[in-house]
Amino acid sequence: MGEDLVVTRTLVVPAAELSERFSRSSGPGGQGVNTADSRVELSFDLASSPAVPEHLRNRMLARLDNRLVDGVLTIAASEFRTQLKNRQAARERLVRLLRDAAAPPPPKRRPTKPTKGSQERRIAEKKRRAQTKQGRTGRWD
Known part of the structure:
Protein backbone atom coordinates (compact mmCIF):
# COMPACT_ATOMS: atom_id res chain seq x y z
CA MET A 1 0.00 0.00 0.00
CA GLY A 2 3.03 2.27 0.13
CA GLU A 3 2.57 3.53 -3.42
CA ASP A 4 2.22 7.06 -4.72
CA LEU A 5 -1.28 8.48 -5.30
CA VAL A 6 -1.88 9.74 -8.83
CA VAL A 7 -4.42 12.55 -8.52
CA THR A 8 -3.98 14.28 -11.89
CA ARG A 9 -1.29 14.31 -14.58
CA THR A 10 0.45 17.19 -12.81
CA LEU A 11 -0.23 16.12 -9.22
CA VAL A 12 1.18 12.92 -7.74
CA VAL A 13 1.23 12.57 -3.95
CA PRO A 14 4.30 10.58 -2.80
CA ALA A 15 3.61 7.77 -0.35
CA ALA A 16 6.12 9.33 2.06
CA GLU A 17 3.83 12.36 2.52
CA LEU A 18 0.85 10.24 3.61
CA SER A 19 0.45 9.10 7.18
CA GLU A 20 -1.93 6.38 8.31
CA ARG A 21 -3.34 5.71 11.76
CA PHE A 22 -5.27 2.62 12.69
CA SER A 23 -7.86 2.21 15.42
CA ARG A 24 -10.78 0.04 16.34
CA SER A 25 -13.80 0.53 14.17
CA SER A 26 -17.37 0.91 15.32
CA GLY A 27 -18.61 -0.55 12.04
CA PRO A 28 -19.09 -4.15 10.92
CA GLY A 29 -16.81 -6.89 12.19
CA GLY A 30 -18.75 -9.30 14.35
CA GLN A 31 -16.86 -10.61 17.37
CA GLY A 32 -13.58 -9.27 16.00
CA ARG A 67 -12.06 20.10 5.94
CA LEU A 68 -8.53 21.15 6.90
CA VAL A 69 -7.05 21.29 10.38
CA ASP A 70 -3.82 23.34 10.34
CA GLY A 71 -3.45 22.60 6.63
CA VAL A 72 -3.77 18.82 7.09
CA LEU A 73 -6.52 16.89 5.30
CA THR A 74 -7.66 13.75 7.15
CA ILE A 75 -9.87 11.02 5.71
CA ALA A 76 -11.36 8.27 7.91
CA ALA A 77 -12.63 4.97 6.54
CA SER A 78 -14.33 2.27 8.61
CA GLU A 79 -17.04 0.88 6.35
CA PHE A 80 -15.32 -2.46 5.69
CA ARG A 81 -14.35 -5.28 8.02
CA THR A 82 -10.75 -5.50 6.85
CA GLN A 83 -8.02 -2.94 7.31
CA LEU A 84 -6.81 -3.44 3.74
CA LYS A 85 -10.17 -2.52 2.20
CA ASN A 86 -10.48 0.48 4.49
CA ARG A 87 -6.99 1.63 3.44
CA GLN A 88 -8.00 1.38 -0.22
CA ALA A 89 -11.28 3.20 0.43
CA ALA A 90 -9.50 6.03 2.26
CA ARG A 91 -6.97 6.41 -0.56
CA GLU A 92 -9.71 6.48 -3.22
CA ARG A 93 -11.64 9.06 -1.22
CA LEU A 94 -8.52 11.22 -0.80
CA VAL A 95 -7.79 11.09 -4.54
CA ARG A 96 -11.39 12.04 -5.36
CA LEU A 97 -11.32 14.96 -2.91
CA LEU A 98 -7.99 16.28 -4.16
CA ARG A 99 -9.02 15.90 -7.81
CA ASP A 100 -12.25 17.83 -7.23
CA ALA A 101 -10.40 20.54 -5.33
CA ALA A 102 -7.74 20.87 -8.04
CA ALA A 103 -10.25 21.11 -10.91
CA PRO A 104 -10.24 24.44 -12.72
CA PRO A 105 -13.18 26.72 -11.99
CA PRO A 106 -16.07 26.50 -14.46
CA PRO A 107 -16.18 29.14 -17.20
CA LYS A 108 -18.05 32.30 -16.35
CA ARG A 109 -21.62 32.38 -17.58
CA ARG A 110 -22.38 35.16 -19.98
CA PRO A 111 -25.84 36.47 -19.14
CA THR A 112 -28.24 36.48 -22.08
CA LYS A 113 -31.75 37.78 -22.59
CA PRO A 114 -34.60 35.41 -23.35
CA THR A 115 -35.57 35.35 -27.01
CA LYS A 116 -38.73 37.02 -28.23
CA GLY A 117 -40.21 33.63 -29.15
CA SER A 118 -39.55 32.14 -25.71
CA GLN A 119 -41.18 35.15 -24.04
CA GLU A 120 -44.26 34.82 -26.25
CA ARG A 121 -44.51 31.06 -25.58
CA ARG A 122 -44.26 31.67 -21.84
CA ILE A 123 -47.03 34.28 -21.89
CA ALA A 124 -49.25 32.08 -24.10
CA GLU A 125 -48.79 29.13 -21.69
CA LYS A 126 -49.62 31.37 -18.72
CA LYS A 127 -52.86 32.44 -20.42
CA ARG A 128 -53.81 28.83 -21.21
CA ARG A 129 -53.13 27.82 -17.63
CA ALA A 130 -55.18 30.77 -16.31
CA GLN A 131 -58.15 29.74 -18.47
CA THR A 132 -57.89 26.17 -17.18
CA LYS A 133 -57.94 27.40 -13.61
CA GLN A 134 -60.71 29.87 -14.36
CA GLY A 135 -62.96 26.91 -15.18
CA ARG A 136 -62.35 25.48 -11.73
CA THR A 137 -63.91 28.35 -9.81
CA GLY A 138 -66.85 26.63 -8.15
CA ARG A 139 -69.57 29.21 -8.76
CA TRP A 140 -72.90 27.63 -8.05
CA ASP A 141 -75.63 30.08 -8.98
Missing part, protein backbone atom coordinates in the same frame (compact mmCIF):
# COMPACT_ATOMS: atom_id res chain seq x y z
CA VAL A 33 -14.76 -5.67 16.03
CA ASN A 34 -13.31 -5.14 19.51
CA THR A 35 -9.91 -6.68 18.72
CA ALA A 36 -9.00 -5.68 15.16
CA ASP A 37 -7.72 -2.21 14.29
CA SER A 38 -9.60 -1.93 10.99
CA ARG A 39 -10.46 1.78 11.02
CA VAL A 40 -8.05 3.87 8.94
CA GLU A 41 -7.27 7.59 9.19
CA LEU A 42 -5.27 8.82 6.20
CA SER A 43 -3.65 12.26 6.60
CA PHE A 44 -2.02 14.50 4.01
CA ASP A 45 -0.37 17.84 4.81
CA LEU A 46 -1.69 19.88 1.90
CA ALA A 47 -0.39 23.24 3.11
CA SER A 48 3.29 22.28 3.24
CA SER A 49 3.54 19.52 0.64
CA PRO A 50 6.25 20.09 -1.98
CA ALA A 51 4.37 17.77 -4.37
CA VAL A 52 1.52 20.26 -4.85
CA PRO A 53 2.23 23.03 -7.40
CA GLU A 54 1.80 26.53 -5.96
CA HIS A 55 -1.04 27.55 -8.29
CA LEU A 56 -2.99 24.42 -7.33
CA ARG A 57 -2.18 24.72 -3.63
CA ASN A 58 -3.99 28.05 -3.23
CA ARG A 59 -7.07 26.78 -5.07
CA MET A 60 -7.15 23.53 -3.11
CA LEU A 61 -6.65 25.21 0.26
CA ALA A 62 -9.53 27.58 -0.50
CA ARG A 63 -11.88 24.80 -1.62
CA LEU A 64 -11.02 22.39 1.20
CA ASP A 65 -10.89 25.07 3.89
CA ASN A 66 -13.71 23.58 5.97
